[in-house]
Amino acid sequence: MNDTQHLFQIIFSWTKTHGLRIVIVFVLAFLIIRVAGKLITRLVRKIISRDSFLSEEEEKKREDTIINILIKLTHIIVWFGFLFFLLQEVGIPIAPLLTGAGILGMAVGFGAQSLVKDFITGLFIVTENQFRIGDMVCIGEHCGVVEDVTLRITKIRELDGTIHFIPNSEIRIASNKSKDFSKVDITIGVGYGTDIDHLEQVINRVGDKLKEHPEFGMFIIEAPHFLHIEDFADSAITVRILGTVYPKKQYLIAGELKRQLKDAFEKEGIEIPYPIRTVFLHKEK
Numbered sequence: 001m002n003d004t005q006h007l008f009q010i011i012f013s014w015t016k017t018h019g020l021r022i023v024i025v026f027v028l029a030f031l032i033i034r035v036a037g038k039l040i041t042r043l044v045r046k047i048i049s050r051d052s053f054l055s056e057e058e059e060k061k062r063e064d065t066i067i068n069i070l071i072k073l074t075h076i077i078v079w080f081g082f083l084f085f086l087l088q089e090v091g092i093p094i095a096p097l098l099t100g101a102g103i104l105g106m107a108v109g110f111g112a113q114s115l116v117k118d119f120i121t122g123l124f125i126v127t128e129n130q131f132r133i134g135d136m137v138c139i140g141e142h143c144g145v146v147e148d149v150t151l152r153i154t155k156i157r158e159l160d161g162t163i164h165f166i167p168n169s170e171i172r173i174a175s176n177k178s179k180d181f182s183k184v185d186i187t188i189g190v191g192y193g194t195d196i197d198h199l200e201q202v203i204n205r206v207g208d209k210l211k212e213h214p215e216f217g218m219f220i221i222e223a224p225h226f227l228h229i230e231d232f233a234d235s236a237i238t239v240r241i242l243g244t245v246y247p248k249k250q251y252l253i254a255g256e257l258k259r260q261l262k263d264a265f266e267k268e269g270i271e272i273p274y275p276i277r278t279v280f281l282h283k284e285k
Helices: 003-047 056-089 102-110 112-127 196-211 250-268
Strands: 136-139 142-149 153-157 163-167 174-176 182-190 220-232 237-245
Touching: 003 056, 056 112, 056 142, 112 142, 112 153, 136 153, 142 163, 182 250, 196 220, 196 237, 196 250, 220 250, 237 250
Parallel strands: none
Antiparallel strands: 136 142, 136 174, 142 153, 153 163, 182 237, 220 237
């Protein structure tokens, strides 16, 4: 038997034993991921309690965020397990890797601390339900809609289309503008000659009418109403109007409320003033 035949015999023998085991374990890992994904989806849909403030669409986004995180975590665990099995089959000892020696120990020592922080922060974000896919948030100087949340990064897209990839460990303060509910919060200036009691009645009537509107009423939890006088400005009395709506519907409702208020003010004779500047001309002798 020459060297070539001997080499082929070794390769065939290794493939028949180790190679076959690798293929079997790979197929099992793939099947585990597929089955685990379906089980995770069913369990989360069943276990997560319904939030009374959320619409069915918003509740689904919340569940999708948790499902997304758990499925990706399952992928990491399964494929790392397969990697260790593969290394063992090809004769590379995995004990030093598991005990923190060798390459893994160096990676943890020099660079993996931030990755571990990302993972821990990501777990807190998900378990505490700080924000979810579809929420409108501000993280640092960036504001936009959350497109994805993983254990490592959070992706948010701004209104102009720019998408930001933010490591979870860098998130110090996240301001969620669409958690549970949103607020319609607007101020309007009226003339100093306005009867405030009459103004309050008109504003509340418009708010109540908007809550009964077939198109917009379904998004309103508490009808917009007169809150208080905000300020005595140079040319107007500014009043504050407040209402509660479902997440991310504040801009839609605020826009329609302003339109209906303008129509109502015109009918009721309530003045919306504009700044007036008086100029005195001095004539030199």
